[in-house]
Amino acid sequence: MGDSVPVLRIENLCKTYDDGFEALKNASLEIDEGEIFALLGPNGAGKTTLINIVCGIANASAGQVAVSGYDIVTEFRKTRSLIGLVPQELTTETFESVWATVAFSRGLFGKSPDPQHLEKVLKSLSLWEKKDNTIMTLSGGMKRRVLIAKALAHEPRVLFLDEPTAGVDVELRQDMWDVVRQLRATGVTVILTTHYIEEAEQMADRIGIINHGELILVQEKSRLMRELGKKQLILYLDDPLQAIPEHLAAFDLEPGPEPNELVYSYDSQANSTGITALLNELRSAGIHFSDVKTTQSSLEEIFVDLVKRIR
Amino acid sequence: MNWQGIKAIYNFEMARTRRTLFQSIVAPVMSTSLYFVVFGAAIGSRITEIDGVSYGSFIVPGLIMLSLLTESISNASFGIYFPKFSGTIYELLSAPVSVVEIVIGYVGAAATKSIILGGIILATANLFVDVQILHPVWMVLFLVLTAVTFSLFGFILGVWADNWEKLAIVPTLVITPLTFLGGSFYSISMLPPVWQTVTLFNPVVYLISGFRWSFYGNADVAVGLSLTMTFAFLLMCIITVWWIFKTGYRLRT
Numbered sequence: 001m002g003d004s005v006p007v008l009r010i011e012n013l014c015k016t017y018d019d020g021f022e023a024l025k026n027a028s029l030e031i032d033e034g035e036i037f038a039l040l041g042p043n044g045a046g047k048t049t050l051i052n053i054v055c056g057i058a059n060a061s062a063g064q065v066a067v068s069g070y071d072i073v074t075e076f077r078k079t080r081s082l083i084g085l086v087p088q089e090l091t092t093e094t095f096e097s098v099w100a101t102v103a104f105s106r107g108l109f110g111k112s113p114d115p116q117h118l119e120k121v122l123k124s125l126s127l128w129e130k131k132d133n134t135i136m137t138l139s140g141g142m143k144r145r146v147l148i149a150k151a152l153a154h155e156p157r158v159l160f161l162d163e164p165t166a167g168v169d170v171e172l173r174q175d176m177w178d179v180v181r182q183l184r185a186t187g188v189t190v191i192l193t194t195h196y197i198e199e200a201e202q203m204a205d206r207i208g209i210i211n212h213g214e215l216i217l218v219q220e221k222s223r224l225m226r227e228l229g230k231k232q233l234i235l236y237l238d239d240p241l242q243a244i245p246e247h248l249a250a251f252d253l254e255p256g257p258e259p260n261e262l263v264y265s266y267d268s269q270a271n272s273t274g275i276t277a278l279l280n281e282l283r284s285a286g287i288h289f290s291d292v293k294t295t296q297s298s299l300e301e302i303f304v305d306l307v308k309r310i311r
Numbered sequence: 312m313n314w315q316g317i318k319a320i321y322n323f324e325m326a327r328t329r330r331t332l333f334q335s336i337v338a339p340v341m342s343t344s345l346y347f348v349v350f351g352a353a354i355g356s357r358i359t360e361i362d363g364v365s366y367g368s369f370i371v372p373g374l375i376m377l378s379l380l381t382e383s384i385s386n387a388s389f390g391i392y393f394p395k396f397s398g399t400i401y402e403l404l405s406a407p408v409s410v411v412e413i414v415i416g417y418v419g420a421a422a423t424k425s426i427i428l429g430g431i432i433l434a435t436a437n438l439f440v441d442v443q444i445l446h447p448v449w450m451v452l453f454l455v456l457t458a459v460t461f462s463l464f465g466f467i468l469g470v471w472a473d474n475w476e477k478l479a480i481v482p483t484l485v486i487t488p489l490t491f492l493g494g495s496f497y498s499i500s501m502l503p504p505v506w507q508t509v510t511l512f513n514p515v516v517y518l519i520s521g522f523r524w525s526f527y528g529n530a531d532v533a534v535g536l537s538l539t540m541t542f543a544f545l546l547m548c549i550i551t552v553w554w555i556f557k558t559g560y561r562l563r564t
Binding site for chain 1: 313315316318319320322323326327330397398399401402403404405406407408409
């Protein structure tokens with residue numbers, strides 16, 4: 001973290017619903033301006049609750065939240081005008097036109113009309129041709145675009161995307177990430193939750209993993225993948241092995257999915273990866289191979305592994 | 312103040328009226344015209360003057376009040392209930408608008424629609440009967456005050472309701488009977504003494520009485536009392552709305 005005020009500071013945030021369910025337990029988090037932050041977690045982990053509290057839709061039971069240094073309760077006008085939210089559900093004003101609903105959003109957030117900005121937003125989301133259509137005539141994907149356009153109508157500095165690509169086609173997903181990249185280029189902070197972890201892997205600077213209301217890990221994506229990800233060396237043997245020889249027991253070896261594959265897992269950050277020693281041992285044992293390949297765990301594998309460990 | 316926010320809510324609600332012109336304006340005007348035909352012409356011809364006013368003219372303030380109350384409540388309650396129902400309330404709750412601004416937007420639009428409707432009904436009434444307005448300033452004051460008060464009440468109803476049935480039940484089962492029994496079509500002095508006393512517990516009596524006084528100078532109860540009761544109800548509504556937003560009742564989890 002730098003010395004500058006983080007764009008989002010969450011301190012010991014708790015949320016307990018009336019029925020006693022603890023949706024958030026002492027969650028603390030800081031996000032810097034211009035970051036793309038991905039919040040990952042299984043269903044019911046507390047992602048949407050956290051977003052709803054920051055945006056003003058839900059009240060916190062305890063803890064504090066500041067956006068660009070402003071408290072979300074006492075200085076709600078300042079914080080909310082900085083935030084744009086794309087909700088998880090497809091909630092739109094069914095009978096309104098696209099243009100009317102986007103113009104409404106801009107006005108609601110205190111901004112004077114700016115047709116040029118709205119035009120730019122609608123064009124960037126391929127909605128310009130549909131601007132006079134009533135929302136009820138649009139497809140689900142188009143409605144999702146409308147929600148994004150509404151969130152961008154007041155030129156927010158922090159954009160929350162709560163599973164924005166759930167149930168949308170590849171084209172929209174690409175459009176959306178293009179928009180996110182453009183926003184990031186202008187210094188907008190993007191905080192997203194997604195079920196498509198490969199998207200977080202592709203887009204995010206940092207990853208937060210939340211489970212049962214607790215933020216169990218917040219780390220730079222590259223570091224997370226380096227530290228928690230497994231690296232594997234796959235050897236394609238000339239002749240399949242019946243069993244892994246005993247003198248190779250010191251190496252983390254396991255048979256691959258194919259009979260002629262042998263998989264060696266190693267720590268790429270360790271002083272010695274053991275690859276040279278393994279290759280020497282294989283040669284002396286007369287085990288020959290025709291090809292090799294290395295792989296690294298995906299963010300999804302890391303995420304699943306982490307959540308399993310916590311459970 | 313977030314004036315742009317207020318304007319956005321107000322214009323959004325007024326646009327809904329324009330889209331649903333038949334339901335918002337034409338239907339109430341038609342039903343009021345039917346009241347004139349049935350009560351004013353058919354039955355009214357058999358009823359003598361009340362306090363020196365022909366029966367047809369006598370019921371005009373009551374009919375305007377009837378529409379004003381029901382429309383104020385239904386417009387404001389629908390205005391806030393529909394975003395709750397459709398889920399679009401998230402945007403209102405996450406916007407930099409205060410309680411006062413939200414209420415001004417929704418209640419202002421609902422009251423505007425009701426006042427316009429009241430004016431249209433008054434104009435329609437003029438086609439059927441002679442209507443005098445002895446105290447036009449007071450007439451406008453009562454009209455605006457009642458529209459605002461019952462729009463606030465409708466707003467509360469819309470926040471409270473968690474299904475369509477609840478939304479409809481109060482106007483249908485509470486407001487309409489109170490209005491019919493509040494002297495819309497008769498002077499409470501025409502009732503037996505016991506029922507005159509019972510009727511005084513009906514808050515709508517004070518609204519209709521004050522409003523009718525602004526037309527013809529005759530009232531069932533003192534004008535000052537009518538005004539006091541209206542303000543008292545307005546204050547109750549304001550306090551309830553303030554509490555709703557303070558606690559997030561049925562809006563924020």
